[in-house]
Amino acid sequence: MERSRTRLVSKTIVEKILSEHSGLDAYAGDIVVADIDAALVQDGTGPLAVQQLQKLGMEQAANPERTVLFIDHAAPSPRKELSNAHKILRDFAAKTGAILSEVDEGVCHQRMVEDYMNPGEVLIGADSHTCTAGALGAFATGMGSTDVAIGIASGKTWLRVPETIKVYVTGEFKKGVYPKDLMLHFIGMIGADGATYQSIEFCGPTIDAMDMSGRFTLANMAVEAGAKAGLFKTDETTKKYLEERGRGDRWREIAADADATYERVVEIDVTDLEPTISCPHTVDNTKTISEVVGTKVDQVFIGTCTNGRIEDLRIAAQILAGKSRNPNTRLLVCPASKEVYLQAIEEGILAKLASAGAAIINPGCGACVGVHGGILGDGEVCLATQNRNFQGRMGNTEAFIYLSSPAVAAATALEGVIADPRKYL
Amino acid sequence: MDNRMQIKGKVFKFGDSISTDHIAPGRLFHLRTNLPELAKHVLEDADTEFAQNVQPGDFVVAGKNFGLGSSREHAPTIIKIAGVGAVLAQSFARIFYRNAINVGLPVLICDTTQIDRGDELEVDVGKGEIRNVTKGITIQAKPLPDVMIKILNDGGLLEHFRKHGGFALDA
Ligand code: SF4
Numbered sequence: 001m002e003r004s005r006t007r008l009v010s011k012t013i014v015e016k017i018l019s020e021h022s023g024l025d026a027y028a029g030d031i032v033v034a035d036i037d038a039a040l041v042q043d044g045t046g047p048l049a050v051q052q053l054q055k056l057g058m059e060q061a062a063n064p065e066r067t068v069l070f071i072d073h074a075a076p077s078p079r080k081e082l083s084n085a086h087k088i089l090r091d092f093a094a095k096t097g098a099i100l101s102e103v104d105e106g107v108c109h110q111r112m113v114e115d116y117m118n119p120g121e122v123l124i125g126a127d128s129h130t131c132t133a134g135a136l137g138a139f140a141t142g143m144g145s146t147d148v149a150i151g152i153a154s155g156k157t158w159l160r161v162p163e164t165i166k167v168y169v170t171g172e173f174k175k176g177v178y179p180k181d182l183m184l185h186f187i188g189m190i191g192a193d194g195a196t197y198q199s200i201e202f203c204g205p206t207i208d209a210m211d212m213s214g215r216f217t218l219a220n221m222a223v224e225a226g227a228k229a230g231l232f233k234t235d236e237t238t239k240k241y242l243e244e245r246g247r248g249d250r251w252r253e254i255a256a257d258a259d260a261t262y263e264r265v266v267e268i269d270v271t272d273l274e275p276t277i278s279c280p281h282t283v284d285n286t287k288t289i290s291e292v293v294g295t296k297v298d299q300v301f302i303g304t305c306t307n308g309r310i311e312d313l314r315i316a317a318q319i320l321a322g323k324s325r326n327p328n329t330r331l332l333v334c335p336a337s338k339e340v341y342l343q344a345i346e347e348g349i350l351a352k353l354a355s356a357g358a359a360i361i362n363p364g365c366g367a368c369v370g371v372h373g374g375i376l377g378d379g380e381v382c383l384a385t386q387n388r389n390f391q392g393r394m395g396n397t398e399a400f401i402y403l404s405s406p407a408v409a410a411a412t413a414l415e416g417v418i419a420d421p422r423k424y425l
Numbered sequence: 426m427d428n429r430m431q432i433k434g435k436v437f438k439f440g441d442s443i444s445t446d447h448i449a450p451g452r453l454f455h456l457r458t459n460l461p462e463l464a465k466h467v468l469e470d471a472d473t474e475f476a477q478n479v480q481p482g483d484f485v486v487a488g489k490n491f492g493l494g495s496s497r498e499h500a501p502t503i504i505k506i507a508g509v510g511a512v513l514a515q516s517f518a519r520i521f522y523r524n525a526i527n528v529g530l531p532v533l534i535c536d537t538t539q540i541d542r543g544d545e546l547e548v549d550v551g552k553g554e555i556r557n558v559t560k561g562i563t564i565q566a567k568p569l570p571d572v573m574i575k576i577l578n579d580g581g582l583l584e585h586f587r588k589h590g591g592f593a594l595d596a
Binding site: 047055146154197226396 | 591
């Protein structure tokens with residue numbers, strides 16, 4: 001998109017953050033070299049990043065206390081090749097002072113927002129769902145190992161400032177309908193490539209009223225619409241989240257200018273939104289619950305960086321407490337991080353879920369990415385709260401994955417078929 | 426762009442939405458530190474015979490949103506290790522596109538509807554010109570952004586960084 005460069009003054013959130021970090025008056029379409037505040041790699045992408053730095057003779061971290069190496073995709077390691085890959089990350093951390101997040105600590109994106117990210121910052125991560133931190137008013141984006149390696153060593157990266165799609169959300173969610181349903185509905189609307197090379201700003205009264213957990217779910221899945229980032233303005237909700245984690249002083253106001261230029265505006269009213277499901281094998285293959293209710297399910301999986309937070313586990317426990325899962329449907333529950341895990345223990349949630357027949361998995365990615373723990377059999381159907389359902393995603397190309405909110409997942413575990421959660425709430 | 430980047434080969438055709446899980450599946454996660462071995466399985470979950478049959482210079486030709494999904498740079502890297510000359514698609518997912526350039530794998534955005542499995546192509550990456558020898562037609566690809574041409578011409582991001590001692594992306 002060509003635009004006049006001379007008299008623009010108003011900016012989107014991403015234009016503001018990337019201007020600050022590049023020292024340029026940057027607008028959509030500009031190429032900038034930006035300072036980065038934080039970087040992450042995980043055990044699937046990190047070893048290659050380290051090897052690239054070794055090739056370059058730059059085994060260093062420009063900003064070690066904000067460089068985080070996560071052992072989460074294969075945690076604890078299910079095989080020796082992965083144990084050896086983990087050693088590469090541990091050695092790099094020891095050598096450079098970068099932070100290592102060990103096998104007990106949880107999924108990278110949840111850990112980044114809990115402990116490391118603040119409004120107005122730039123994060124690059126060698127994992128596509130790095131965009132999760134956008135919910136805190138940061139510019140956070142996923143890249144490959146080499147890009148992030150160079151970011152780690154030099155403290156910089158190059159970026160094309162993206163155009164922004166404004167998603168303006170109104171209305172109140174009905175009981176049993178959640179931000180996850182909104183996000184699946186939105187991706188179904190604009191398609192898995194609907195926001196490619198662009199960023200998304202989520203705003204409007206529904207977003208203002210949404211808790212951080214819901215905002216993280218939306219930001220997390222921005223990449224499923226192809227977006228580079230999903231951003232939110234900061235407010236009292238952001239401030240409270242940071243205060244609870246001892247970073248209240250890092251809050252600052254982040255917002256777009258009123259007359260910033262958007263690529264387009266998408267309006268969504270959630271008043272009549274139904275529980276929404278993504279069907280195999282693409283996230284944009286969405287249906288409302290009534291169209292898929294009754295589909296037989298072999299495995300239900302509740303967890304991941306999309307919906308493995310305490311708020312999600314509370315909903316699952318509310319539906320499953322005192323009941324039992326369907327005998328033909330196994331239920332896996334995986335808190336997204338150690339913080340969530342401990343909180344769920346404290347609130348008695350894990351006891352309720354385990355009594356209802358859940359296998360509780362330690363915080364991590366294994367089941368979601370098909371590495372270990374929860375791999376599907378031929379022809380099996382899984383309903384999961386994660387963010388993608390590509391063929392082969394959970395370790396078997398002959399299996400079928402549906403995506404939903406934790407509430408649908410819990411109701412489905414009870415009935416053994418895809419079920420509407422509203423009758424249990 | 427570099428005029429030496431002329432490639433000749435035959436076509437392996439794929440559909441829309443080929444994900445990084447098709448290209449470098451999670452079940453082979455443990456091979457990520459052994460790329461030559463992982464490359465023997467490249468695109469296996471979309472075409473089980475592709476890896477055995479692909480010859481140096483051959484083309485992967487696909488529909489929309491090629492490479493969607495994960496940030497795993499292993500995906501374009503093993504396509505390159507397998508000898509693929511270029512990937513041609515109607516559109517690419519953002520991270521895959523950037524990764525491909527970073528690892529020196531040419532990626533061209535073009536109309537792929539008139540290219541079929543087994544067609545012989547001659548591709549001039551610099552000009553974005555695709556000659557379908559089998560069908561006797563020429564297809565024009567969208568030009569790569571200048572930044573990407575610079576990185577590709579330097580042999581990928583690592584070499585770019587080594588050569589210039591940092592980012593040197595200005596015109
Ligand atoms: S939980 Fe799943 S989507 Fe999230 S980082 Fe782990 S593998 Fe990726």
